[in-house]
Amino acid sequence: MLENKVSISRQTAVENQFQISRRAFLTTSVLAGGAVVLAAIPMVSIVVLPSLKKGTGKWVDFGKADKLPPDDFSMLSYEFMTKDGWIDLPQRGFVWAKTDAKNGVKVFSSTCSHLACNVIWNRDTRMFECPCHTGRFDPDGLPVAGPPKKPLFLLPHKVEEGKILVHITL
Ligand code: FES
Incomplete structure (x- = not known):
């Protein structure tokens, strides 16, 4: 017990x-x-x-629209700082812009739609050429040769007080 x-x-x-x-x-x-x-x-x-906040962007002022030569693309470069957390990061790049009497201003991203290399406008061939995999785009940004299947990206833009403002996506 x-x-x-x-x-x-x-x-x-x-x-x-x-x-x-x-x-x-x-x-x-x-x-x-x-x-x-x-x-x-x-x-x-x-x-x-x-x-x-990624996916937002910034309107970049590229100056007077009438400085663009008619019917030919010009490389417009940009550089500005963005904040990522507590770090300031430079954003650099360029776009391709042209103006003509019929269609007004047209602005293409310089980023190839294949694997994102930078395309270059060739005045002689009147094509955008991508050096990475020989992709080619016509003056309307449509793919005509090489691996790209999608057109160049048209960037949102506006002309205010004679200045070209382009929306750059971050
Ligand atoms: S990245 Fe432009 S053709 Fe491949």
Whole structure:
């Protein structure tokens, strides 16, 4: 009988110990979870939010539209700084623009639709040429030779007070 009481008492002590350690575990887990959430807030604002802003862009002023020679593409270069989290990054590139009396201003991205090399306008052949895989595009940006299957991307633009503004996607 006494042996049974001792055994039951030991069992109760072990159960209590288990409950206490389970309670301590749950408390620690909740506190740790709260700490992780608090630590994640600045990380989300620094790392995640800027990446969600990708896909936005910037209107870049390329100056007077009448400086473009008629019926021929001109390379217009740009460079500006963007903020990625706490880092300032330079954005550099160029677009191809032309103006004519019939269609007004037309602006193409310089990025080849195949694998994103930069295309160059060849005045002699009157083609956009991609040096990477010999892709060719006609003056309307349509693919005519090589691997590209999609046209060059026409960039949104507007002319305000005689200046060409092009929307560059980041
Ligand atoms: S990247 Fe231009 S043809 Fe391949």
